[in-house]
Amino acid sequence: MQLKEETLLGKSIEELTNWVELQGQPNYRGKQLHQWLYRKGIRSFTDISVFPKSWRKDLEHYPIGRSVIHDLVVAPDKTRKYLLSLKDGSIIETVGIPTPKRLTVCVSSQVGCPMSCDFCATGKGTFKRNLTCGEIIDQILTVQEDFQRRVSHVVFMGMGEPLLNMEEVIKAIKIINQDIGIGQRSLTVSTVGIPKKILEFANYKLQITFAVSLHASNQILREQLIPTSKSYPLSTLLSDCKKYVEITKRRLTFEYILLEKINDSLEQAVELAKLLKGFQNHVNLIPYNPIEEVKYQRSSSQRIKTFSYQLEKYGIPASIRYSRGLETHAACGQLRASHNT
Ligand code: SAH
Numbered sequence: 001m002q003l004k005e006e007t008l009l010g011k012s013i014e015e016l017t018n019w020v021e022l023q024g025q026p027n028y029r030g031k032q033l034h035q036w037l038y039r040k041g042i043r044s045f046t047d048i049s050v051f052p053k054s055w056r057k058d059l060e061h062y063p064i065g066r067s068v069i070h071d072l073v074v075a076p077d078k079t080r081k082y083l084l085s086l087k088d089g090s091i092i093e094t095v096g097i098p099t100p101k102r103l104t105v106c107v108s109s110q111v112g113c114p115m116s117c118d119f120c121a122t123g124k125g126t127f128k129r130n131l132t133c134g135e136i137i138d139q140i141l142t143v144q145e146d147f148q149r150r151v152s153h154v155v156f157m158g159m160g161e162p163l164l165n166m167e168e169v170i171k172a173i174k175i176i177n178q179d180i181g182i183g184q185r186s187l188t189v190s191t192v193g194i195p196k197k198i199l200e201f202a203n204y205k206l207q208i209t210f211a212v213s214l215h216a217s218n219q220i221l222r223e224q225l226i227p228t229s230k231s232y233p234l235s236t237l238l239s240d241c242k243k244y245v246e247i248t249k250r251r252l253t254f255e256y257i258l259l260e261k262i263n264d265s266l267e268q269a270v271e272l273a274k275l276l277k278g279f280q281n282h283v284n285l286i287p288y289n290p291i292e293e294v295k296y297q298r299s300s301s302q303r304i305k306t307f308s309y310q311l312e313k314y315g316i317p318a319s320i321r322y323s324r325g326l327e328t329h330a331a332c333g334q335l336r337a338s339h340n341t
Contacts, residue, residue, distance in 0.1 A: 006063070007063045007087075007134045008033070008062070008063070008064050008065060008134075009037060009064060009065030009066070009133075009134035009135075009141075010132055010133040010134030010135075010137060010171065010172075010175070012174075012179075013030060016030045018030070023059075025055065032048070032051070033048065034179065036048045038137075038179040039180075041141040041144060042064065043064060043066045045059040045060055065087075065134040065137075065138055066141070066142070067084040067087075067092075067135070067138050068084070069084060069085075069146075070083040071083040072146075078098050079096065079097050079098070080095070080096040080143070080146065080147070081096075082094045082095070082096070082143070082146075084139065090129070092108040092135075092139075092159055093108055093158050093159055094139040094142065094143060094158060096147055096151075098147065102152045102153055103144075103147055103149050103150065103151050103152050103153070104151070105143045105151050105154050105155070106157050106158045107139045107140065107154060107156055107157075108136075109136060109156055109162040109165050109168075109169055110130050110131055110159060110161065110164065110165055111127070111128035111129050111131065112127035112128045112159060112160070113125075113159055113160045114161070114164065115192055115226070115228050116228065117213075117215075117225060117227075118224065118226070118294060118296075119225060119257060119296055121291040121293070124291070124294075130165040130168060131160070131165065133172045136168065136172035137172055137175055137176070140180060141180075151180070151182065152186060154176055154186070154188070155187075155188040155190065156187075156188065157188070157211075161192060161194065162190070163191045163201060164194060166197065166201060170204055170206075173189075184206055184207040185208070187206075187209065188209040188210075188253075189209075190213060191210075192212075192213045192226055192228070192229075195231060198241065198243075198244055199243055199244070202247040202248050205247065207250065208250075209250070209252075210244060210248070210250065210253070211252065211254070211255050212237070212241055212254050212255065213226075213254075213257075214256050214272075215255070215257050215263065216263055217263065217271035218234065219233055219235075225263070234275070238276075241279070245279075245281075251280065251282070253281060253282045253284055254276065254283045255284050255286055256286065257286045257287075258286065258288055258298070258304050258307060259288050259299065260288075260296070260297040260298060260303065264303050264304070264307050266306065268307075269306075269311055270310060273310070273316045274314070276316050281317075282317045282318070282319070283317070283319075284319060285304060285307065285308055285318055285320045285321065286321050287301075287304055287320065287322060304320055305320075
């Protein structure tokens with residue numbers, strides 16, 4: 001389910017050209033509208049100064065599809081975490097993460113998430129609906145506007161499971177790439193794994209980075225952390241990952257949250273290394289950001305280093321990914337949960 005209302009954001013250049021023609025305007029206005037929507041990031045039709053005044057007036061209330069910043073938290077490292085309010089009152093989270101060379105946006109793909117992963121704040125809340133392509137694009141434009149700087153990278157690691165909203169996510173990737181002008185290799189889609197969906201996604205043959213949230217070295221433990229994995233055995237998930245690599249000719253990354261004394265022992269590192277042997281894929285180790293609802297703890301830095309070292313020893317390249325802006329409810333869905341929305 002998603003919002004049905006038509007907005008300009010989310011339309012391709014061809015769709016915008018058809019739309020301006022339907023309004024009785026010459027077709028070159030489609031290209032202009034496209035530029036002002038995606039490159040200049042306008043918030044209202046009246047902002048398009050190259051359009052005739054009377055037409056701008058007629059359409060001044062036409063829905064562009066931009067959200068409103070409901071709240072903003074800024075971390076000492078300048079990471080900015082937004083709560084965005086959508087047309088239907090839904091609230092989603094978006095994060096802007098700056099470094100001298102990059103501006104990365106972490107976007108949501110759904111309002112809430114139906115996957116219920118035990119360690120995830122979004123999973124503890126309620127799932128409402130899929131986001132439209134326009135609502136995904138708006139998040140990038142909002143961060144760009146707020147930072148007054150072009151976004152260089154986009155990661156689908158905010159609220160929601162992107163592969164459960166594949167059609168809109170694929171449309172958004174195309175617009176991010178072709179209309180906003182961010183290279184596919186600078187985009188990452190992260191999934192916890194949905195039966196059949198990884199192969200469906202592979203067949204789009206995108207050049208993006210694909211990340212799979214693994215978080216456990218065996219099926220029993222994975223089911224404890226990710227209840228939905230009961231219907232998607234680890235062996236099937238990994239064989240789908242292999243096929244993804246064959247089809248797209250792109251490597252994928254495994255994400256592994258480190259939870260103290262749950263999945264971070266030496267034996268589990270060895271088990272994980274054996275599981276991933278021959279994959280030639282990278283493992284991103286993510287120190288867990290504690291959430292209120294559950295008692296898991298972040299692994300100590302010593303245990304994290306040892307786990308990483310053990311993987312490397314067994315030939316699995318690993319890196320530790322500290323999330324930015326920890327002080328400001330950095331983990332997925334935490335800010336929204338703290339607002340009780
Ligand atoms: N549903 C997708 C994308 C959203 S979550 C997925 O599961 O991959 C993006 C990443 O943040 C995932 O790897 C997820 O496991 C991780 N994450 C969720 N809660 C977290 C927490 N409390 N601490 C650290 N990482 C977390």
